[in-house]
Amino acid sequence: MTSVGSSILTALNAGSGIDTSALVSSLVSATREPKQTAITSRQTLNSSRISALASAISSLDTFADALTEVLSGAAYTGTAASNDASIASVTLLSGGSPSGLPAQLTVDQLASARVYSSAATSGATGSTVIGTGSFTITNAAGEATTITLDSSNNTFAGLAAAINAGDTGVTARVVTDTQGTRLVFKGATGADNDFTISTSADDSSSILGGMSFTSSSTPQNAKITLDGVAYEYASNTIDDAIPYLRIDLNKASPGTTVTLSMSQPTAGLSDLLKEFVDAYNTLMKALNTATATGADSSSAGVLNGVAGVRDMKRQLASITSTQLSATGTYKTLSDIGVSTNRDGTLTLDTARLATAMETDPEGVTNMVNPKVSTTASPGLSALMDTVRDNIEKDDGPLKTAQKRYDAEAEEFTKQLEDLDEKMTNYQEHLTTIYAAMETRLSALKATQSYLEQQIEVWNNSNSN
Structure with missing residues (x-):
């Protein structure tokens, strides 16, 4: 866009012979560049921090959500089983864990309708x-x-x-x-x-x-014997004989005992803990890289010194020592061989885990993945959700840091806009000054030419 001053210079035909437009541009650039460099340098670092924090939060969310989804599968909750599904089959009901299994069932009569x-x-x-x-x-x-x-x-x-x-x-x-x-x-x-x-x-x-x-x-009730006690039900689908277990009666077979049981996911749970440690270490190593100190600012991690990330690492590192179960021999991850290293990563003692799984598979399963999560016995998934929620709470250090960097991003944008406006005004000011100078120089040159002409006339007159 052509400035007012530049239009003036053009109108005056730049009679001084000096390239005032280039001079003004050089002066404006010399003033703008150090200020702009300082702002954009801080802006770049701030943008990197915003991106790194968002990535850290996203990784934590993905990790916690994936753990919850995996642990909710049958491979890690155990499976209800009947040794003769043609007589009675079983399925787990949500909300809790069946108790009193294995149980012995006899189906003496099926329920029927008129x-x-x-x-x-x-x-x-x-x-x-x-x-x-x-x-x-x-x-x-x-x-x-x-x-x-x-x-x-x-x-x-x-x-x-x-x-x-x-x-x-x-x-x-x-x-x-x-x-x-x-x-x-x-x-x-x-x-x-x-x-x-x-x-x-x-x-x-x-x-x-x-x-x-x-x-x-003709209508009649179903008649069963469960662990030696006789019961009658109006339906062949029974939900309340054993808590959190549905029993479907498929055939009457008096005198035949059916065993109802729960299998423990020992092998699957061992593999899960190994994968948990690997995924956790990937997350922690990324945080360590982002917060690494360096010889100078150029070699330091982009999140070095950010209090919210230090708090995030501290809370994650406490997972191995936090109680997962209020009862039993095994109450924490460290009890079954998962320990925290100095850099926050985890190490799994597979021999110690194997011993724990062999000694008390049900105890380890209930500790890591209880059917009913409580405050005293949360299990690994609920603990991760709690840690995630604490890390990401609105008034916590991490969210506070995010809000601060978002506010700084807006401020840096405003500073660059203000700088543009100031430099535009500065350029107009310089151009006006040089336009006035050009006018005076042009007038002086015109006077000089007139005097030179007069002197030449006088000299010619005198010589005659």
């Missing part, structure tokens, strides 16, 4: 009209629900849909086979879920008027 079916109507389909009237379902408590059949629902399919839409505990379906079409009604399993059905037809000659029902199954 089932009624109507006689088949030859040649009929689901859309065949069965007639108008009413259909009544009465449960074991004597509570009756009546469905009115009219032109909107007086087909096999219409009656079934009306029953299924009601809150009776009874389901209905239309079945068509080679014999014809019939209605099948089924209640919930359990002795207390019996029901009866009756019809009232407006026309006794209609299908509804001649409809009869046959029961093919």
